[in-house]
Amino acid sequence: MILFERVGKRYGGRFDALANLDFRVQRGEMVFLTGHSGAGKSSLLRLIMLLERPTRGRVLVAGHDIGRLHPSQVPFYRRQIGVVFQDHQLLHDRSIYHNVALPLEIRGADPRDVARRVRAALDKVGLLHREKALPIELSGGEQQRVGIARAVVNKPSLLLADEPTGNLDPQLSADIMALFEDFNRIGTTVMIASHDLALIARLRHRVLRLREGRLIGDEDAA
């Protein structure tokens, strides 16, 4: 699903955020990406989301060299990936329902379809009863679940998450991870950047370790 070939990312001609990355993630895998802050976790995800382009090497997603996508194709590429952000990135002037519906509206989905799929996604994260609420009325954990619902409402084949449990207590974090495992179980490839080592260790999935932009460990699920 994801293939990095000798990928490097250098900022400002000096600082190597990522260097010589080689790894492959199979379709349907669940992978954790870990390392200290500044190790390059976010940079790696940004490369996959095409928020950045690598300065060296190739990134292939689903067999396609995404570095060769024309800028006008990038939006269509991004629609195929669900992304969960640490700071949720919800729109505060509209309800939970409309936040989750946003990816479908961008795609121009049929309105009847939208309602059905938004409710299904909200139901999955246990927030169907809050669909009319504004993001500000929700707790941090609930907002993160709305972010997840928005990421999966398109039924992406690849789900990326950048520190999705960053500000949550251990129980909520475990709940969120369980949600990701649910999506992985139905075939979604999931890649989660996190520095919550204790939680990652308990979950027993493949772990990619980064340090100073280099891959220093690739441990398969125990």
Next chain:
Amino acid sequence: MSRKAVASPRGARAQSTRSSSRFHAWLRHHRSMLGDSARRLLRAPVGTLLTMLAIAIALVLPAALWLALDSARLLDAELEESATLTVYLEQHIDEAQAGRIDEALAAHAGVARTRLITAAEGMAEFQQALGLADALGRLEDNPLPASIVVVPDDPAPDAVRRLADSLGGVNGVDEVRLDLAWLERLRHLAELGSRLALALAVLFGLGVLLVVGNTIRLAVESRRQEIEVVMLIGATHAFVRRPFLYSGAWYGLGGGLLAWGLLTLGSQWLAMPVTALAASYGATFSLPQLGPSGSAILLVCSTLLGLLGAWIAVSRHLAGIRPR
């Protein structure tokens, strides 16, 4: 790696439904943005009104000047029709001789018609016009010569001037007077005015672009987070641009309507004194109105200007917004 390409633009296209339903989705988004942008403007009615008023004022000035020129052109055409030469006969010519000269001039090439004003008639007209019957009545001799008013075939200034030269050579003619100078002056003024109006229209059109552009720039800035988020989840530039373009068009249309209102109000405000003034000169003259086609042009131009201003502002700013 699986060869089944799902996470690719080609996959996206295959996955997305047929083109007719895509067209419907596009239309739906346009409709919803049309309404959404209007609602956003109405949510801040004072700010919206002020922006529209600024646009309206920028439009009113060139439009009013244009209308004024239009009426000047009408006036000019009327004057051209009445472009005449006055042929003054020599003092010693009597009425019979004057009649013969009149006939000769009437037969002259390039002359449409003539009217003889004998010395006595001239005196009577003069007295009436000036209300000096008593003072003039005391004069022993009539100091006025007989004159002939000549209406030329061709009212163009050059042709009239040539005709005047040839009429000046006719026996018994003392002097040919043409009142072309002030006509030409008027025409130069009209030309000056129309260039001024064009320059003003360009300047104020630019002003409208700036007003709309600046307003839209602020709107883009205030919705920056939203723009970043929708771009992160796959919105195209066109999708992001759309609501702002509609806002710009609304601003333009609103400004155009206000300008139309101001022009209508202004012409009514001026109609009474203008009619009275014209009546005092024995003329009927009414201020020109925009009319249906003029109104349509005003509204279409203002809407397009709004759209263009928004387009420039959004395009400039979207280039600077990249999702984090």
